[in-house]
Amino acid sequence: MTTTDKRSVQILTSLLAAHGITDAVVSPGTRNVPIVMSLKRCPSITTHCVIDERSAAFIALGIADISARPVALVCTSGTALLNYAPAVAEAYYRHIPLIVISADRPAEWIDQDDSQTLRQPGALANFTKATFNIAYDSPTDTQQWYINRRINDAILCAMSGARGPVHINISLDEPLNGTIDTCRAITPDNARRISLTEPTPRLSADDALKLAEELSGRRVMVIVGFHAPDTRLNEALKLWSDIPGVVIMHEAQSNLRHSSFIDNIDGTLSRLPASTDAPEEALRPDIIITMGGSLVSRMIKRHLRRYRDSDTEHWSIGLHDHAIDCFKGLLTRRIAVDEAAFAADVFKHITPGQATPQAALFDELYSNTSALAHREAYAMAQSAPWSDFVAFSMIAASVPADCNVQVSNGTAIRYMQLFTTDGMRRIDCNRGVSGIDGCTSTAIGASLAHTAGSTLLITGDMSAQYDLGALASTLLTPRLKIIVINNGGGGIFRYIPSTRDLPERESLLSGNVNLPLEHLAEAFDFAYYKATDRPSLITALDDMYSQSARPAILEVVTPPDISTDILDAYFSAQ
Numbered sequence: 001m002t003t004t005d006k007r008s009v010q011i012l013t014s015l016l017a018a019h020g021i022t023d024a025v026v027s028p029g030t031r032n033v034p035i036v037m038s039l040k041r042c043p044s045i046t047t048h049c050v051i052d053e054r055s056a057a058f059i060a061l062g063i064a065d066i067s068a069r070p071v072a073l074v075c076t077s078g079t080a081l082l083n084y085a086p087a088v089a090e091a092y093y094r095h096i097p098l099i100v101i102s103a104d105r106p107a108e109w110i111d112q113d114d115s116q117t118l119r120q121p122g123a124l125a126n127f128t129k130a131t132f133n134i135a136y137d138s139p140t141d142t143q144q145w146y147i148n149r150r151i152n153d154a155i156l157c158a159m160s161g162a163r164g165p166v167h168i169n170i171s172l173d174e175p176l177n178g179t180i181d182t183c184r185a186i187t188p189d190n191a192r193r194i195s196l197t198e199p200t201p202r203l204s205a206d207d208a209l210k211l212a213e214e215l216s217g218r219r220v221m222v223i224v225g226f227h228a229p230d231t232r233l234n235e236a237l238k239l240w241s242d243i244p245g246v247v248i249m250h251e252a253q254s255n256l257r258h259s260s261f262i263d264n265i266d267g268t269l270s271r272l273p274a275s276t277d278a279p280e281e282a283l284r285p286d287i288i289i290t291m292g293g294s295l296v297s298r299m300i301k302r303h304l305r306r307y308r309d310s311d312t313e314h315w316s317i318g319l320h321d322h323a324i325d326c327f328k329g330l331l332t333r334r335i336a337v338d339e340a341a342f343a344a345d346v347f348k349h350i351t352p353g354q355a356t357p358q359a360a361l362f363d364e365l366y367s368n369t370s371a372l373a374h375r376e377a378y379a380m381a382q383s384a385p386w387s388d389f390v391a392f393s394m395i396a397a398s399v400p401a402d403c404n405v406q407v408s409n410g411t412a413i414r415y416m417q418l419f420t421t422d423g424m425r426r427i428d429c430n431r432g433v434s435g436i437d438g439c440t441s442t443a444i445g446a447s448l449a450h451t452a453g454s455t456l457l458i459t460g461d462m463s464a465q466y467d468l469g470a471l472a473s474t475l476l477t478p479r480l481k482i483i484v485i486n487n488g489g490g491g492i493f494r495y496i497p498s499t500r501d502l503p504e505r506e507s508l509l510s511g512n513v514n515l516p517l518e519h520l521a522e523a524f525d526f527a528y529y530k531a532t533d534r535p536s537l538i539t540a541l542d543d544m545y546s547q548s549a550r551p552a553i554l555e556v557v558t559p560p561d562i563s564t565d566i567l568d569a570y571f572s573a574q
Contacts (some may be wrong), residue, residue: 008137
């Protein structure tokens with residue numbers, strides 16, 4: 001068998017395979033030829049080639065997120081590495097493990113006006129857990145031992161604690177295309193693998209008992225942001241929801257499912273003042289418990305920040321490496337344990353008993369108002385004219401049971417928070433940094449990892465235009481379905497108070513969308529569907545979901561001004 005003559009590359013590939021990494025997303029380039037060759041010749045690693053490094057990185061993000069396994073991401077030297085930054089930053093804040101591997105020129109050629117060179121070590125340092133620089137491509141025995149240890153460290157770093165991306169930078173000398181004959185295939189058995197036994201951080205019985213005692217009889221609000229599906233957490237929080245005075249709030253991408261949970265946070269909060277004659281104090285939680293990642297809802301942040309001068313406490317649960325005080329001064333306790341273990345361990349020591357009048361009223365106010373918000377959302381979706389609100393309500397109700405959903409940022413994810421998602425298998429959104437870049441590429445990666453059903457991307461027209469290059473990918477499968485809400489671009493800017501009345505809104509913020517989707521679909525061999533009203537959307541959704549020969553795009557055209565007015569009317573309902 002032939003393989004590259006770069007020993008450091010062989011060590012790298014063997015260790016990736018030994019640690020169970022089965023996917024590598026690579027972009028072509030002259031400097032990374034030995035790495036790409038080595039990965040391609042490893043039988044246990046599937047290589048996916050993507051020309052555009054920015055798109056490649058988001059595709060790797062999607063694969064890693066859905067598969068819950070690290071993905072190798074390989075580029076050539078120079079600016080290629082910098083194109084990874086948006087997706088790597090997203091992975092860092094969503095705790096998704098990516099093994100970023102960049103080929104580099106030898107150190108003596110950096111800053112010497114030679115081609116395709118820049119200072120690569122540390123280029124992604126702000127958004128990776130660690131950087132590992134490998135300076136030898138044909139190392140001595142001692143250097144091979146060192147490289148083996150460093151690459152083991154890099155992979156274990158990505159996979160342990162609060163998971164996240166790491167950067168391995170390998171300097172490669174000329175020649176880059178030479179091969180040698182060897183009888184040793186590149187396999188997981190070729191390299192010394194260092195394993196890590198990492199116990200699940202959890203509370204001692206004494207700590208669990210003390211925390212349960214502090215919660216007893218209190219008004220408790222549990223809020224869960226984005227989170228991978230976790231049956232253990234879901235089941236534990238179901239038990240919590242039966243405790244008098246405990247309110248469970250979660251966002252769509254938390255992937256929690258239960259009828260007693262409040263899944264329409266903004267709809268609920270917008271109705272609280274009108275739904276009760278109770279005093280403001282009745283709405284104040286004594287203890288806020290947060291789990292998962294960042295929150296889409298600005299309303300919940302604004303609602304809770306009002307209590308910063310009160311006795312309200314905020315407990316942050318999870319393996320974070322810094323304090324997350326998103327309610328601006330309420331944080332009183334960090335509990336660095338597995339979230340599901342926390343919920344299960346503390347519940348064992350909670351004695352529900354009889355609710356205090358204050359706790360019972362707190363629970364009743366939020367639960368009843370959530371039910372009211374759902375009823376009014378359904379009623380508005382039935383009676384309102386054709387608009388984003390109507391379209392999203394129909395789309396949310398249409399998703400097949402075996403379908404994973406990806407949602408772009410902007411108004412798309414905010415609309416999805418208004419309608420029930422209990423019947424959906426899984427929902428994800430790039431909420432680590434909340435950018436609109438790479439949403440389509442992420443969905444492509446997610447569709448590669450989810451083979452048991454389809455992957456549906458629900459995206460806005462601006463997000464779709466931003467990532468048009470993804471449509472040229474050779475990794476598209478018929479399992480990928482894309483719904484583009486074409487509402488004239490940037491609907492969020494027409495809604496939020498800070499921009500809705502700006503005279504420059506359409507020319508600089510909301511407009512400037514050039515998205516000929518029908519022609520793009522034809523060019524990239526997508527099945528194309530279009531909806532402009534309720535009846536055509538019903539038909540188009542059925543046709544899109546039944547399409548099995550090609551990936552599909554459904555363009556949903558809605559009137560921008562009417563859509564803004566209806567959304568405003570829903571939140572202004574008193």
